[in-house]
Amino acid sequence: MASELRDDILMKIFAALDIPDLIRAGSVCSAWHAAYTCLCTLGRWKQQQTPCILYTAKSLGESAAGLYSLAEKKTYTLAALPDPPIRTRHFIGSAYGWIITADERSELHLLNPITGDQVALPSVITIGSVMPVYDENGIIKEYSSWCPIPGRHGRPRNYSLRKLRDTFFEKVFLSSDPSTGDYIVALIHSPYFQLSFVRSGDACWTSLPQHDDFPHFADCIFKDGLMYAVTHLGEIHVFGFRGPAVKQKVVLDRTRDYWFERMYIVQTSCGDLLQIWSDITHINDVSDPEPEPDPLEEDDDFSEPEMLDEFEYSRHYCTPFKLFKVDLAANKLVDVNSLGDNVLFLGQNQTLCLNAKEHPQLKANHVYFTDNDEYVMIRKNLIRDVGVLNLCDKSKEKIVSPQIWSNWPSPMWITPNPRKMNSARG
Ligand SMILES: *[C@@H]1O[C@H](CO)[C@@H](O)[C@H](O)[C@H]1NC(C)=O
Numbered sequence: 001m002a003s004e005l006r007d008d009i010l011m012k013i014f015a016a017l018d019i020p021d022l023i024r025a026g027s028v029c030s031a032w033h034a035a036y037t038c039l040c041t042l043g044r045w046k047q048q049q050t051p052c053i054l055y056t057a058k059s060l061g062e063s064a065a066g067l068y069s070l071a072e073k074k075t076y077t078l079a080a081l082p083d084p085p086i087r088t089r090h091f092i093g094s095a096y097g098w099i100i101t102a103d104e105r106s107e108l109h110l111l112n113p114i115t116g117d118q119v120a121l122p123s124v125i126t127i128g129s130v131m132p133v134y135d136e137n138g139i140i141k142e143y144s145s146w147c148p149i150p151g152r153h154g155r156p157r158n159y160s161l162r163k164l165r166d167t168f169f170e171k172v173f174l175s176s177d178p179s180t181g182d183y184i185v186a187l188i189h190s191p192y193f194q195l196s197f198v199r200s201g202d203a204c205w206t207s208l209p210q211h212d213d214f215p216h217f218a219d220c221i222f223k224d225g226l227m228y229a230v231t232h233l234g235e236i237h238v239f240g241f242r243g244p245a246v247k248q249k250v251v252l253d254r255t256r257d258y259w260f261e262r263m264y265i266v267q268t269s270c271g272d273l274l275q276i277w278s279d280i281t282h283i284n285d286v287s288d289p290e291p292e293p294d295p296l297e298e299d300d301d302f303s304e305p306e307m308l309d310e311f312e313y314s315r316h317y318c319t320p321f322k323l324f325k326v327d328l329a330a331n332k333l334v335d336v337n338s339l340g341d342n343v344l345f346l347g348q349n350q351t352l353c354l355n356a357k358e359h360p361q362l363k364a365n366h367v368y369f370t371d372n373d374e375y376v377m378i379r380k381n382l383i384r385d386v387g388v389l390n391l392c393d394k395s396k397e398k399i400v401s402p403q404i405w406s407n408w409p410s411p412m413w414i415t416p417n418p419r420k421m422n423s424a425r426g
C-alpha cells in the first residue's frame with residue numbers, strides 16, 4: 001500500500017519532466033526505473049516536449065549521439081546506439097522522436113535514439129527508379145539511377161552503394177509514431193521529386209500515383225488520416241491510404257508559375273494549413289577552418305569542374321519570407337503576415353509547427369532552424385547554420401556557440417519519445 005502510494009506520486013512527478021530529465025530519473029534506482037518503465041508503457045510522459053538537437057561529434061565516438069535540449073540548454077549523450085554506427089549514416093528525416101537514416105549501402109532505417117529501437121525499411125532496390133547492378137558473382141555492386149541535379153535528369157548513371165544516398169533521397173515523412181507498429185513512411189526521391197511509400201510490415205516501396213511526369217513534390221504532412229503533399233509550384237495533392245488502392249485528389253491549384261523558392265506545408269496548433277515560401281539567399285561559403293577529414297570521400301561523383309564552381313562559391317540559406325493560410329474550400333491562399341503564437345521548426349528534411357503558449361521556452365513568431373542547404377550532402381565540411389530567426393525583424397541568433405557538433409552527419413531536430421516498441425510486433 002505504502003509503496004503503491006509512493007509509486008503514484010513518483011509517476012506524477014515523472015509525468016511533468018522533459019525526456020532527458022525523465023531518463024536520468026529513471027536510472028537512479030530500481031524503484032524509479034520501474035516507475036519510468038511503467039510511465040513509458042502507459043504513454044503518460046509529458047506530451048509537450050520541446051524539440052532537441054540530435055547530433056554526433058568525434059569526441060562521442062562512432063556509435064553515440066549527443067542531444068542538446070533547447071529547453072534546458074544542456075547536452076546529453078545517447079550511448080551505444082545500435083549498428084550501423086550512427087556516425088556512418090546520413091540523417092534524412094525525423095518525426096515522432098524517430099530519425100530516418102541512410103546507411104553505407106544507402107538502405108533506410110527508422111531509429112529511436114532514446115529507446116534504441118530500430119526498424120529496417122524495405123530495400124532501396126524495391127523503389128522503381130533504382131536498379132541493382134550485379135557483379136559476376138550475382139552480388140549487388142552498384143545502383144543504377146537518375147542523376148537528380150537539375151538539367152541532368154535525362155540519363156541513368158551508376159552509383160556506388162554508398163553514393164546513391166548523397167542525392168537520391170529528398171525528404172521523408174511518417175504518418176504516426178512507429179512504436180505503435182502501425183505507420184506509413186512517405187519518401188520524396190529522385191528523379192523529379194516523386195513520392196513512394198511503405199506501410200509498416202511492407203516488403204517493398206510502392207510509387208504513389210503521379211499526376212504528370214515531373215511531379216516535383218516539395219513537402220508533405222499527415223493530417224486527419226490523409227497525406228497533404230505540396231509541389232514546388234504550390235499545388236496541393238491529398239492522398240488517402242485507407243483501402244487497397246491509394247486515392248489521390250488535387251485540392252489546391254498551382255499558386256506559382258515558376259519554381260524559385262523552397263516550399264513547405266505545416267499545420268498550426270489550431271489545425272490550419274500553412275503554405276510557406278522560402279527565399280534562397282546566396283552567400284559565400286563559411287567553410288570550417290579545420291574540417292574533420294571525411295574518410296568516405298574517396299570517390300566523389302561530383303567532381304565535374306563546372307559543378308564544383310557552382311557549389312563552392314554560393315551557399316543557400318533559407319529565410320521564410322512568405323506565409324499563407326491555405327483555404328481549401330475557396331481553393332486559394334490567404335496572406336498571413338505573422339505566425340502569431342506559432343513557432344516553426346525547419347531543418348534538413350523537417351517541418352514542424354508548435355505553439356509558444358504550450359512551450360513557454362520557445363519564442364512565438366520565430367523560426368528555429370538547422371542547416372537546410374539543399375546541397376548539404378556535397379558540402380559535408382561546411383559549418384552548420386543552426387539558429388533562431390525572428391520573423392518580425394528578420395534578425396538571426398545562434399542556438400549554441402561555439403559549435404558542439406560535427407558538421408556531418410548534419411544535426412537535426414528531434415522531439416524525444418521514450419515509448420518502447422512492442423517487441424511482439426518487431
Ligand atoms: C552500369 O554498370 C553496368 C554493369 O557494369 C554497365 O553495363 C552499364 O553500362 C553501366 N551504366 C552506366 C550508365 O554507366
Ligand SMILES: CC(=O)N[C@H]1CO[C@H](CO)[C@@H](O)[C@@H]1O
Binds near residue numbers: 167168170377
Ligand atoms: C529538402 C532537403 O533538405 N532534402 C535533403 C534531405 O536529405 C537527403 C538525403 O540526406 C538530401 O539529399 C536532401 O537534399
